[in-house]
Each structure stands twice: as C-alpha cells, then as structure tokens.
Amino acid sequence: MQSFRTELENPIVEKDIIDLEKKIRAFREGKIHDEKFRSLRLARGVYGQRQPGVQMVRIKLPFGKVTFKQLLRIADISDEYGSSNLHLTTRQDIQIHYVSLDRTPQLWAELEQDEITLREACGNTVRNVTASATSGIDPLEPFDVSPYAHAVFEYFLRNPICQDMGRKFKISFSSSEADTSFSYIHDLGFIPKLKADGSRGFKVLLGGGLGAQPSLAHAVEEFLPEDELIPYIEAIIRVFDRNGERTNRNKARLKFLVQKIGLDELLNLAAIEKTANKFKFFNINRDVIAQPQPPLLIENALTAEELKNPLRYEQWLATNVFEQKQTDFYGVFVKVPVGDIPSNTARKLVAAISPYVADEIRITQNQGLMLKYARKASLPALYEALESIDLAAPGFDSVADVTTCPGTDTCNLGISNSMTLSKVLEDVIYNEYEQLIYNREIKIKISGCMNSCGQHGLAHIGFHGSSLKSGKAVLPSVQVLLGGGTVGNGVGRAADKVIKVPAKRATHVLRAVLDDYQANSIADENFHGYYDRFGKDYFYQLLKPLADLSTLTDDEFVDWGHVETFATAIGVGECAGVVIDLVATLLYETDEKLGWANEAYNESRWADAIYHSYNVMVSGAKALLLQKNINMSTQTGIIKEFDVNYVDTQEITLKSSFSELILQINQNEPSQEFATQYLAEATSFLDGIKAKREALV
Missing domain, CATH: 3.30.413.10 (Sulfite Reductase Hemoprotein, domain 1)
Structure with a gap:
C-alpha cells in the first residue's frame, strides 16, 4: 500500500483514505476484530460479495448525477481494479465488483480526483440521497429538487450524528406529486410544494421501508418550509440514533422505532432534539446545481427518413423521449438491461452521445440512464448512435423494463x-x-x-x-x-x-x-x-x-443462468455493520471518538465536538455494562442501565445521574461554552471508566 498524501487536494478526503489504508493494514495484522473492521469498511463503500476474497465497491452519486468525465473515470477504475463492468443500482449508485480489499484505498483516491466518493455508500449511515432522475427538467415539477438533495448529501456526509447508527437511513426527493422517487418507502421522503406566494417547501413522509416486512411511510408534514428541511432531518436522525435498535438488525430501521414508540412520541422527541441542532434554519443554495450547457446545433444531422429501422425509431421516440420544461429540448431515457454496462460500452456511450446531449447523465431508479437537452433535430442521430452500441431498446420504464438486484451473481x-x-x-x-x-x-x-x-x-x-x-x-x-x-x-x-x-x-x-x-x-x-x-x-x-x-x-x-443443480447457499449480509460486544474493542473505539471530539473542538466545530463527546460517554458506558454481561439494544437502554448498575450502586461516582449528565446534549444550544463543558465531562467520564475497567480486570 502507498501513501496518497501527494495525490489529493482535499485534506479531509486524504485523511479518510489514509485512515482506511491504516485500518486495512491493522486488520491484516490481526489488530482489529474482523466484525469491527467490517463496519468500518462498509461506511467507506467496501462491501463483501458472495465470492470469497473480493469486494464490491459502491460509488456514491448523489441523486444519480454523473458527468461524462466521471463516467469515463469509473470505467477506467473498473478495468484497473474490478471486472470491467459498471452496475447501476436502484439507489442511483454505481457498483464495481471483484475488487481486492488491499487496493480499495488507491481506487478511492483515483475516484476522488474527479470528485467521486465512496464515503457512506454502505453501512449504518445516511445512504445515497436519491431524487427523481428528471429533476431540473421535469415539466410537472414545482421547482428543481436537485439542490436540496445535494445539500442534504453534503450536510450529513461525515456528520457525527450518523456515522454509527443502529441501521441505515434512506432519504429521497421526488420532483413532483408523481412521486417517481418513491417517497413512501423511505425513512424520510420529500415531495416539493409551492405556495401561491412563491414559498417553497416539502410534503414529508416518514418511516417507510421495504425489506422482508414492508411498511408504508406516514405523512407528517404537508408543508415544511425549505429552510427547515435540514434541521428537521437532523432532529429525526438524532432520535433514531439514540432510540433505535442496535442488536437485532432485523428490527433496527426507523419504521420499527415508529412501531415501538408511536409516531407522535417520535415527533415529540424530535422537537426536543431541535434545541441541539447545529442550525435552527438552513438556507439552501438553489444555484449549487446549475443546468448543464445544451449541445451545439448540428447542421445536416441525420433525419428519421435516413434511419435503417424507422419503425423501431418511432417506438423509441414514443417510449424513451419526453419534452423537457425547457422549451425546444428533450430528455432521453436509455434502457440498460439488468443495469449492467461493460466499461468499454460506457466509453462508447460517452463518445456516441456527447455531440447530441448536455454533459450530465442521471442514473434512474430503475437502473437506466437519462440524458438531457437533446435537440429535436438531433434525435434521429442520437437514436442511431445509441443503436450502434445496443442501447436503443424502446420501452423504458414499461412492462418490458424489469428492475432487478444482482441476486446470486454476487x-x-x-x-x-x-x-x-x-x-x-x-x-x-x-x-x-x-x-x-x-x-x-x-x-x-x-x-x-x-x-x-x-x-x-x-x-x-x-x-x-x-x-x-x-x-x-x-x-x-x-x-x-x-x-x-x-x-x-x-x-x-x-x-x-x-x-x-x-x-x-x-x-x-x-x-x-x-x-x-x-x-x-x-x-x-x-x-x-x-x-x-x-x-x-x-x-x-x-x-x-x-x-x-x-x-x-x-x-x-436448475436455476436460471446455471447448469448445476440448485443448492441454497446464503452468506452473512452486509447491508449494515454487526454489533461488537468486545469490551477492549469498545474502549479502543471510545478513545478514537474522544480524539475526534478534540479535533472538532480545536477546529471550532462545536456541534460536532458535542456529538462526539456524547458518543464517548455512550460507548464508555456500554463497555462497562458488557463487563457485567449486560448488553442493551439501544442507547437509551444503555443510559438507563448504567445508572441502575453503576451510578445507583455507587460503583461509579458522578455529580448527577448518568442520564442527567449525558442528556445535557438535547437541552443546550451547540455553543462554544457548552462544547467546552461537555467535552471536559466526557473526558473525565472516560477516565473513570478506564479506571473502573482496570480495577475489574
């Protein structure tokens, strides 16, 4: 493995990749427990696959947006590190398979040269923020939701409140009431609304999810003002982090917390958490996602009459093309069978379409692609270009366009x-x-x-x-x-x-x-x-x-696509990290969290320092409870049981109950003064935990 310090301009990203490299080395040397390492790599987009010894790498592309240059970079990466294939997912990501674990830091570093991240594409984090592929050009949309999806992605990436939750958290933005981003199956789903006076806001759906036990989301806000969007999400995530299940991963999604405590109670807890939010209002930069430049008009372009198969073209035109809200421009959908694009085909695709569409592709929720700003006169030539690489099949998003996961392939x-x-x-x-x-x-x-x-x-x-x-x-x-x-x-x-x-x-x-x-x-x-x-x-x-x-x-x-007789062979899923109940490992993690708290404090990131300090106390308390073979499945349970088993028995001496100490977090503004006090209390608490641990062993 090599250092990436000289290759990247972003010091935060560079630190992330160097940290992954160090953790892989420590794992290889047996210094990190394999299940702890699993949760760490998952949060960096590195996912074990069915075949032993190789990984699936998931590339996080907010709302499915990718430029020509980025797609070419990903194709090159797949050739160099994977199986020369790009798999498009239903969450608008791209996955690369058959990657060596030891090469993932270098792979990540090369992707970041074109501003592509792996961070939090898997694991117990806020997953890729999805949005309708047509957002920005949808004739039905009240306004473009892309900047809002981007703001949410940026705000929660590396945010301490969602780095180690009990389970994953999914957010979507639909461009209109057609709800093409499926708000009703997300932890939080948003549908844009526009008032008569021009005020922007969102209808909010909460607590949806599919999985083995589907649950449809609850409508909880009919109009959430746009500047309350991020504070609202933050408060819900804080409640989920503290109260969500952490032992039984089959009951650990937000929908199960709603079932457990009730929707009203969850919303009440979220209202309390707003005090601790970093922002009470958050202004979204509406211009951060600019519409790409339309292509130049091509003279003497191919006409429909000159096509080899005009009937097939008419089918394609009727099923794969639509008029944008921008006058005289058209959006074009590309049907991608099973979501797989060989890397060489990806290169041919960019070469084929670049004269005819804008430099922005959107990955769709049904594993296809959407192209923007095609001119009407260019549509026959664009069709012919797609046909030349077998990507002009009609019937996008129709009965003939079947969505599928990789299944037993990987x-x-x-x-x-x-x-x-x-x-x-x-x-x-x-x-x-x-x-x-x-x-x-x-x-x-x-x-x-x-x-x-x-x-x-x-x-x-x-x-x-x-x-x-x-x-x-x-x-x-x-x-x-x-x-x-x-x-x-x-x-x-x-x-x-x-x-x-x-x-x-x-x-x-x-x-x-x-x-x-x-x-x-x-x-x-x-x-x-x-x-x-x-x-x-x-x-x-x-x-x-x-x-x-x-x-x-x-x-x-014999199963489809196989020649051998069928046998069930189900491995361990990695959709989220596994809980680690090793006291020494927990204390090691707690020290690391305290380091993050001090780092955030020194950089004047008061809210981050406070949340890291909170995690120091939760983690430390959990370690001592495990010493007594007490394993609580929620953070609220840990807080309660620590009082019962250590504070009430006076085995640990505090100035107040542990509950009163730690829950100052949701009763105080994230100020420098409170950050200073809370960090000092967390440090002192951890010192006490370590002393007690040494006495016990």
Whole structure:
C-alpha cells in the first residue's frame, strides 16, 4: 500500500483514505476484530460479495448525477481494479465488483480526483440521497429538487450524528406529486410544494421501508418550509440514533422505532432534539446545481427518413423521449438491461452521445440512464448512435423494463437467480406482448431474496428469490407478489404475497397474469383497479396450478443462468455493520471518538465536538455494562442501565445521574461554552471508566 498524501487536494478526503489504508493494514495484522473492521469498511463503500476474497465497491452519486468525465473515470477504475463492468443500482449508485480489499484505498483516491466518493455508500449511515432522475427538467415539477438533495448529501456526509447508527437511513426527493422517487418507502421522503406566494417547501413522509416486512411511510408534514428541511432531518436522525435498535438488525430501521414508540412520541422527541441542532434554519443554495450547457446545433444531422429501422425509431421516440420544461429540448431515457454496462460500452456511450446531449447523465431508479437537452433535430442521430452500441431498446420504464438486484451473481444474501430471470421475462414481453412496451403503468421488479433490493415490494408484478422442497431435493423458486406500486403524492401500495412457484415457471406466471389482465380489465381501468376488483384469492387460484410440484421436471432443479443443480447457499449480509460486544474493542473505539471530539473542538466545530463527546460517554458506558454481561439494544437502554448498575450502586461516582449528565446534549444550544463543558465531562467520564475497567480486570 502507498501513501496518497501527494495525490489529493482535499485534506479531509486524504485523511479518510489514509485512515482506511491504516485500518486495512491493522486488520491484516490481526489488530482489529474482523466484525469491527467490517463496519468500518462498509461506511467507506467496501462491501463483501458472495465470492470469497473480493469486494464490491459502491460509488456514491448523489441523486444519480454523473458527468461524462466521471463516467469515463469509473470505467477506467473498473478495468484497473474490478471486472470491467459498471452496475447501476436502484439507489442511483454505481457498483464495481471483484475488487481486492488491499487496493480499495488507491481506487478511492483515483475516484476522488474527479470528485467521486465512496464515503457512506454502505453501512449504518445516511445512504445515497436519491431524487427523481428528471429533476431540473421535469415539466410537472414545482421547482428543481436537485439542490436540496445535494445539500442534504453534503450536510450529513461525515456528520457525527450518523456515522454509527443502529441501521441505515434512506432519504429521497421526488420532483413532483408523481412521486417517481418513491417517497413512501423511505425513512424520510420529500415531495416539493409551492405556495401561491412563491414559498417553497416539502410534503414529508416518514418511516417507510421495504425489506422482508414492508411498511408504508406516514405523512407528517404537508408543508415544511425549505429552510427547515435540514434541521428537521437532523432532529429525526438524532432520535433514531439514540432510540433505535442496535442488536437485532432485523428490527433496527426507523419504521420499527415508529412501531415501538408511536409516531407522535417520535415527533415529540424530535422537537426536543431541535434545541441541539447545529442550525435552527438552513438556507439552501438553489444555484449549487446549475443546468448543464445544451449541445451545439448540428447542421445536416441525420433525419428519421435516413434511419435503417424507422419503425423501431418511432417506438423509441414514443417510449424513451419526453419534452423537457425547457422549451425546444428533450430528455432521453436509455434502457440498460439488468443495469449492467461493460466499461468499454460506457466509453462508447460517452463518445456516441456527447455531440447530441448536455454533459450530465442521471442514473434512474430503475437502473437506466437519462440524458438531457437533446435537440429535436438531433434525435434521429442520437437514436442511431445509441443503436450502434445496443442501447436503443424502446420501452423504458414499461412492462418490458424489469428492475432487478444482482441476486446470486454476487450477493451473499441471494437465494435464487434474478439477473437471468429479468432478461428472460423481458424477452417474453418483447416477443409475445410487444404492445406493452407502451405501458408505463405496470412495473415488474425482481429481488434475489426477500430484502427487496430490487424493490419487488412496490411492484405491480413482483418476484423474490426463494426455495421449495420436493421430497429430499430443494429447487429454486420465486415468491410471486402482486398489486404494489405508486399511487401519487406520497401514497403507495405494498405488494401482496400471493403464491410461491418454481423459478422456472416465472415466465408462465407472467403470461397468466398479463393474459388475464388483457382479457378481464375494463375500459380505462389501471392494474390496481383490476387487482382490487378481483382480489388476492382470485390470483392465488389463477396461479395455483403452477405451484403443483407433482409435475416437476429435471430442468426445474436448475436455476436460471446455471447448469448445476440448485443448492441454497446464503452468506452473512452486509447491508449494515454487526454489533461488537468486545469490551477492549469498545474502549479502543471510545478513545478514537474522544480524539475526534478534540479535533472538532480545536477546529471550532462545536456541534460536532458535542456529538462526539456524547458518543464517548455512550460507548464508555456500554463497555462497562458488557463487563457485567449486560448488553442493551439501544442507547437509551444503555443510559438507563448504567445508572441502575453503576451510578445507583455507587460503583461509579458522578455529580448527577448518568442520564442527567449525558442528556445535557438535547437541552443546550451547540455553543462554544457548552462544547467546552461537555467535552471536559466526557473526558473525565472516560477516565473513570478506564479506571473502573482496570480495577475489574
């Protein structure tokens, strides 16, 4: 490993990468526990994959924005460090697979040369902030939400309040009431609102999530003024950090905290936390995300009449192109099969489109791309350029555009294949139901397991990987879900689990549902109306013959895309870090947190110093509780039990209860005076903890 001190201009980023390099070395030398190291690397976008000895690196691209230069940089990185492939995700990130752990610091350093980060792309952090791909050019939008999404990304990146939460935290911004960023499945989702006097604000949705137990978000604000956006998010995260579950990761999302304490109580706690916020109001720079320069007008451009396949062009024009709110310009969607772009194709893509569109690409929530500012006269030439690299398929975001996670190809949690199944289902649509490439209402989504990374929980027709047993043999299967999807303005539907069938019969499931829909839906009835009119049991009976295992063939014991007989092989998931219950490790971490507190204090970052000091006391208290084999699952539990087991028994002497000491954090403004006092108290507390620990051992 080498030093990156001379390569980067940003000292904060440089320090991050050097720290990762040191931690990898310490891990290799056995100085850091492997589970602690896992949480550390996850927060730096480095995720273990199904294949041993290699990593998936997730690149964090706020609201999916990437320039031509950045895309070329990522393609080069994938060639140098990975498998020469770029995988687009449903959270508008790009993933690179098969990366050596030891090379990740160098990889990160090279990405940062073009202002691309890995920081907090995984782990128990604020994940990538998503936004409608059309934001900024959407004819329906009240205003561009991109600057707001960017401000949220910047504010919470490296923010002490969200570096080691009990679980991940997801935020989205939709460009309009069409809710194309799915506010209803996020911890916090925002929909822009504009008052008659021009005041900007957001409708706020809270506590949504998919996973194995879907929960639809609650509407908690109809109009949150724009300057209260970041303080509001900060207060909610502070409550989640202190009160959220930390032991059982299956119950650790914000939606479970809402279920546990109630929505009203959570909002009351958030109101209390606002006192401690760094800002009471935060003005968003609306101009920070400027619209890119449109391309020059090309003389004598190719015309539609000169195209090799004018009928296919007309299909593409009808399904993949829309008029922007900017007069005389068009947005163009690019359908990317299973979200995979080989690095060489990415280079060809930039070369092909750069004469015809602006220098800004947006990754879409359904794993495609959106291009901006195409001129009408250039559309035939742009189509021909995309066609030359097999990226001009019509039917973007239609029934023929299936969303999928990587499944068993690379993910530890994958049960059955999703990538090949996605391609097979798309082939069924193109070959047997071509008219449905114009239908952008019905969505088909697939996940390799129940965790819904492919968003099957919000699909009209969804599948997730599973298994079935027939005699002594196990065969790949899919759980079929129906009836989910977006309604609008923050309202959504979670899909119903209907039936489980062998995976090789998923194509028959699709045909059965689509045939019935075409035969029995009534005029102007959407899929939701059709599904509700017949009801879940109707579809169970419709599909029940496909679940009959008495007619199995040998081929059905082999998963899609495989040649070997199916066997379940589920590893340990890494969607968030694992809790470490080692006293020595905790005290080591606590010392590190105290160092961060002092560093923030010396840089006059009072709010950060205060929160680091808070974490010093929580971590120190947890260490001593573990000494007595007491493991609390929340920070509030740690605070309470430390009083019961150490302060009330006078094993630790404090001037007040531990609760009164530590919870000064939400009763004081983040001033220099309070930061000075609180840091001194945290330092003294840690000294006491260490002394007690030494006495006990």
